[in-house]
Amino acid sequence: MTSPSQRSTPSPASPAAVTIRDVAQAAGVHVSTVSRALDPNRRQLISAEVLKQVEAAARRLGYRPNRTASALRTGRSNFIGVLLPDITNSVFPPILEGIEASASARHYFMLIANVRDAANGKAVLERLLAQQVAGLIMATVTRDDPLVEFVTATGLPTVLVNRADDSGRLGAVVSDDRLAMKFAVDHLAQLGHTHIAHLAGPQLSPTGLGRRQGFEQALRDRDLPPGQIVECTAYSREAGRVAMQQLLSSAPRPQAVVCCNDLVALGAYDVMHAAGLRVPEDISITGHNDMPLVDLVAPPLTTVRLPHRELGWRAAEMMFDLILGKPGLASTVVLRPELVIRASTAARPA
Amino acid sequence: MTSPSQRSTPSPASPAAVTIRDVAQAAGVHVSTVSRALDPNRRQLISAEVLKQVEAAARRLGYRPNRTASALRTGRSNFIGVLLPDITNSVFPPILEGIEASASARHYFMLIANVRDAANGKAVLERLLAQQVAGLIMATVTRDDPLVEFVTATGLPTVLVNRADDSGRLGAVVSDDRLAMKFAVDHLAQLGHTHIAHLAGPQLSPTGLGRRQGFEQALRDRDLPPGQIVECTAYSREAGRVAMQQLLSSAPRPQAVVCCNDLVALGAYDVMHAAGLRVPEDISITGHNDMPLVDLVAPPLTTVRLPHRELGWRAAEMMFDLILGKPGLASTVVLRPELVIRASTAARPA
């Protein structure tokens, strides 16, 4: 005869939340019957009549099952962790959207942690583990990241996205950086350029290294001479400016510059404009990522489009396969990028 | 004498997770002592010696407190819900960053729900409530949104961001849309324009209405004649194209167009280019939001910059005040935007 509000020790957060006990009482059945009736998978164990009564009572009382309690009891949460270096970087929102689509279809929630400083990575991961996340997606990993070791030791189902794991211990979904560079170099070569430079990303990041190697390989495949390479300190417009400045100060001036990403390419634009050089008449420029609006800058940027949403979606699907114990078919999935030709690349003057 | 692996009924998700009981046993003390020793707020109740032993045991065993269990016991989760209409819309990532900064400083996690279709809003909210979120931040609200009624009824501490609540029932943190429009109109008036039009946002959204009213008021304040107003069906480049087309087909052609956001302004660019009209020589254009890269489009867009990160941060702080039962000092916080003058606006030809 205990009323919902008659509970004792810890006072409920919201005033008198309705529990499964209240529903059982209202429906005149046992709590376990309510539990079964409200679970789609076990609903059929219940007689039609009782089922109806339970559902009516639940609705009438405004019953909302407490996921915290069921998670504790079953040992299964419906959370996945997502580690990002910078949510305002435009490559991540579509990746998140892909992850979210996969997760919410399974009624999972993402716990997003924006790990600005890599030194915090382990602490954040500890907090995520304390929340009993069922799996993890990491977009933060650098080469030889100690976090990979740590997360492997925990046994948490983990997949990397947008970054491969050199050690091969973790699954990953990435875009084909080498192919992307081949697309860019081939396009420039077809335009008649022979002296092609590269503004490379930080060589600590797998993408930075992969794109640089892809660039070098693509030149070799075409029998072109090795191009100048300047390493940027970051994937930013500012870093692009610095690198381009450095590139231009070294003779001879390249006919084309393949940039590790769009922001770096836009930094190169800045330096060219400041130096009175024209894109693409004096130097052709290519980017990487196809950020929103790079089709509207002057000149519209030729770049490589990555399947960002697909990247996130596939990474999440792979992680859920791991969670469900499905045999891992692929350890690294490599998705195909696409060259988008706009107006920042042009034929070499005859 | 039960070993960690000897547990019975529900098999643990990860093999033999270390519990507080294991630590207690290893340290030779009671679980409640461990609980106290590991809580910064109650640590001082424990003798230095025992404290050291407990900490050593916890570290040695790799103990990780289970937040699910403590949340169930205390009735307090460390989750906040965040409702977004579209995470790939560039205004939201910096807002999320601001929310995340506030939340993670308090050791809370965000549960982000991307509510693409407003019809799903209530279902998503139910799922969020089932997770026992301590508070909610909504960026999805339309005017007279039924969700406001629903969430008010639940009593969940809720704050709107980037959208005010017409009914005044919920706290909100917004940018000053009227002031923004005044900035834009004053700027154009100073350039000599007298015939100024507005591509308005959907009038169902609070921002769409507020900006439109701000526009009209700003014209009146300057004793300018009422301008033509075309309502866009969305805040998109495509909707901007459609609206601009409609505006140009009606005589007389305006000297300047104030757009409800940057994408709409870029849609207006498209139509102008297609019609052989020049920005700003033939028509000046202003945007709203200062999206990334609009400083690099041709011509660089004059627009209104919103303090997006601050918006998110303040909304989260307000929500946490509500959660902690602090007296709500402000129901709606209005932040000041800033006009960024670039090259899409110019003086009226004499």
Added chain:
DNA sequence: GTGAAAGCGCTAACAT
């Protein structure tokens, strides 16, 4: 087909 009972891992009275 339904009920009884146990217990997930933790915290907070209440002892002592």
Added chain:
DNA sequence: ATGTTAGCGCTTTCAC
């Protein structure tokens, strides 16, 4: 200063 005890709300054997 530490131990005892009683649950938080739910699911899942095990009976009947």
